[in-house]
Structures are given as structure tokens and as C-alpha cells.
Amino acid sequence: MKKTIIRSAALLAAGLLTVTGCASTAKSTAEGVDFPGKDIRLIVPWAAGGSGDLTARTIAPLLEKDLGVSVIVENKPGANGSVAYNWLAEQKPDGYNLSMMGVEVATLQFMDYDIKPENYAPIGQGLSGPGAIAVPVDSPYKTLQDLVDDAKAKPGKLTFSSPGIGSVWDSPAAGLQQLAGIKLTSVPFDGSAPAVAAAAAGDVTFSIDAIGSQKIQVEGGKLRYLAMLTDERDPNNPDVPTAKESGVDLKNASWVGIMAPKGTPEDVVAKLSDAMEKATADAGYQDVIKNSNLVPTSRNAADMATFIQDEAKRYGPWIDFAKNNTK
Incomplete structure (x- = not known):
């Protein structure tokens, strides 16, 4: 009799585990279906x-x-x-x-x-x-070639603002240095907005960033586009040449x-x-x-x-x- 009771209890426990397992699976499936909750x-x-x-x-x-x-x-x-x-x-x-x-x-x-x-x-x-190179509106550089020529004459003296080495805009600046044979100094900021603002304030020589991030400062008369880092001229800024047209085959977005x-x-x-x-x-x-x-x-x-x-x-x-x- 005692053995029968123990055996029945074991079977009941096994049954409860099976039911619990099914309930857990059902809950998991329901959570997936109900996302987001x-x-x-x-x-x-x-x-x-x-x-x-x-x-x-x-x-x-x-x-x-x-x-x-x-x-x-x-x-x-x-x-x-x-x-x-x-x-x-x-x-x-x-x-x-x-x-x-x-x-x-x-x-x-x-x-x-x-x-x-x-x-x-x-x-x-x-x-x-799509990116662009922009300078303060009163910058002496009228073309990208002007900037490159001055950078060659003053290695490491020209500065650009960026979100830091390894970022989307510091990296093409490295490409610019490689392609043009120049040396620049990076000034890091926490994001594009403060980086572009620094260029607009004249705290750095130029900005290399997204056209859109520079747009407000350009429209506000603080920055001037020097070259577009695009395959073709930007339709919203048709008078601005591409970097390739300016002698440096650099593109980035x-x-x-x-x-x-x-x-x-x-x-x-x-x-x-x-x-x-x-x-x-x-x-x-x-x-x-x-x-x-x-x-x-x-x-x-x-x-x-x-x-x-x-x-x-x-x-x-x-x-x-x-x-x-x-x-």
C-alpha cells in the first residue's frame, strides 16, 4: 500500500512538471507574439x-x-x-x-x-x-586646393573638428591626408553638432562632416562649403564642386x-x-x-x-x- 502511494505521488509530480513546462513554453510564445508590451x-x-x-x-x-x-x-x-x-x-x-x-x-x-x-x-x-568640407565664412581658402596647398606649407598646423579618431568624419580626414600628402591636426568633440559649431566659431580651420549637419551654419552665414564628398555635385548646392573636381578623389557619407x-x-x-x-x-x-x-x-x-x-x-x-x- 505504501509503495502504491509513493508511486502515485511520483506520477503526479511528473505530471505537474509536464504541465508546468507546457505553461512555460506557452508563455514564452505568447510573449513573442505580444511584443511590444x-x-x-x-x-x-x-x-x-x-x-x-x-x-x-x-x-x-x-x-x-x-x-x-x-x-x-x-x-x-x-x-x-x-x-x-x-x-x-x-x-x-x-x-x-x-x-x-x-x-x-x-x-x-x-x-x-x-x-x-x-x-x-x-x-x-x-x-x-553625404559629406562636405566647409570653412568659416571669412576663411582665406576659396577652394579645396587652397587648403591643401597651405597644409603642405604648414604640416600639422591646420585643424579640423571631428567626433574623434575612428568616427565617421575623422576617418575621411585621414583619407584626405593620404590622398593629398598633407598632415592635419584633429580636434575631437562629442558629436557632429558641437564639432560643426566649433568650425563656425572659427575655433578650427575647417569642418569635415555631413552636408546636413553643416547646413544650419552655412545658411546662417557662419560656414561656407568648400567641396562636396559626393560622386556628383549636390543638387541643393550646384555651385560647390566635388572633392574629385578639386583634385582629391575623396568620397564619404x-x-x-x-x-x-x-x-x-x-x-x-x-x-x-x-x-x-x-x-x-x-x-x-x-x-x-x-x-x-x-x-x-x-x-x-x-x-x-x-x-x-x-x-x-x-x-x-x-x-x-x-x-x-x-x-
Whole structure:
């Protein structure tokens, strides 16, 4: 009799474990289907006012509309974006903590940061920002060649503002030095907005940054475009030659996207990526981006992962040069 009771109790316990396991699986599946069930936090790795910040604050309401929850934007600038990227890598991979991302997620690995593309789950791309070289409006340089000639005569004396070595705009400055055979001095800032403002104030010789980031200062009469880092002349600034036309075959564009921590479930990534593609296709979003001299650009999660790896290969040699040759 005693053995029968013990055996029955064991069978009951086994049955309860089976039921509990099924309930756990059902709950996990339901959570995946129900995502998102609470507000999403979207970090901006740069200071307010730049193209990345603009993208976040333009796209957030559109994501809210599609996902049905609030998307809270928060700036967390510092150290070439690594402050935000390190923060994101430590978050639970559940889709509720996201970050804007730029080329630094592909390039900081060359600067001995523990930040690599494989540490994150790309969601998608929102824009690209063709670059330009601009000088203070009262600068003596009328052409890019004027600047290059003076830099050759004064090695290391000419300065440019950037978000720091390894960033999207410091790197093409290294390319400029390589191609033109000159030496420049980099003055780092926490993001494009303060970097461009420094150039507008005359604190540095020139700015190398996105056309859109420089636009306000150009329109305000503080900066003047010297050359566009594009294949063709910018339609909004047709009188400004490309760098190639000016004797230096240099092209570069920033880009901005969104990413999640590594290990975020594929169905969550897919839902966020789909929402982002819809947002970037929105006419209002495209108008805001175009009016800022930026280019609405959409890549889904899978395409973005490949693109980031390609960017790492492109920027690596520039960064190596910057580390060894720029003051």
C-alpha cells in the first residue's frame, strides 16, 4: 500500500512538471507574439542636434504609431558613441532597449574598444548623409586646393573638428591626408553638432562632416562649403564642386540606423525591422530628412548586417593612418 502511494505521488509530480513546462513554453510564445508590451527606450549615442539625433526624434513617433507603444528617445553621448554602445551591450536582449547606430559600431574595434558588429543585432538603416568640407565664412581658402596647398606649407598646423579618431568624419580626414600628402591636426568633440559649431566659431580651420549637419551654419552665414564628398555635385548646392573636381578623389557619407543587443529574438528583430522600414517610407519622414540635406535610406536587418561588415573593411585603413599620422 505504501509503495502504491509513493508511486502515485511520483506520477503526479511528473505530471505537474509536464504541465508546468507546457505553461512555460506557452508563455514564452505568447510573449513573442505580444511584443511590444511596454515602452521602448531608444538611445542616441551623440549630442543633440546632429543627424543621428534628428533621425531618432523623427522616426520615434512613426515607430510608436506602428508598434502601439511609446518610444522614448534619450541622448547618451561620449567617447565616439562607445558610451551608448557599451550600455546597449549590457541590456537584456528583449527589444525594449535599442540604440541609434552609426559607422562607429563597425570602426571602434580598430581603436581597441570592445565594440564589434557581432555584439549587436542590427534592426535597419534610416538615412545616409553625404559629406562636405566647409570653412568659416571669412576663411582665406576659396577652394579645396587652397587648403591643401597651405597644409603642405604648414604640416600639422591646420585643424579640423571631428567626433574623434575612428568616427565617421575623422576617418575621411585621414583619407584626405593620404590622398593629398598633407598632415592635419584633429580636434575631437562629442558629436557632429558641437564639432560643426566649433568650425563656425572659427575655433578650427575647417569642418569635415555631413552636408546636413553643416547646413544650419552655412545658411546662417557662419560656414561656407568648400567641396562636396559626393560622386556628383549636390543638387541643393550646384555651385560647390566635388572633392574629385578639386583634385582629391575623396568620397564619404555617414549613415544612421537602429540596433538591439546581441541575442534579441529573431521574431522581435523582424517586427522592429518591419516597423522601421514602414517609418522610413513615410512621406513626412522623407521630407524631414531631405530638407536636412540627408538621404532617406532603407536597409532591413539582414542587409544592414552585411553593410556594416563592408564598412569595417573600408574604414580600417583610414583609421590605421589616423592613429599613426594625425596629431
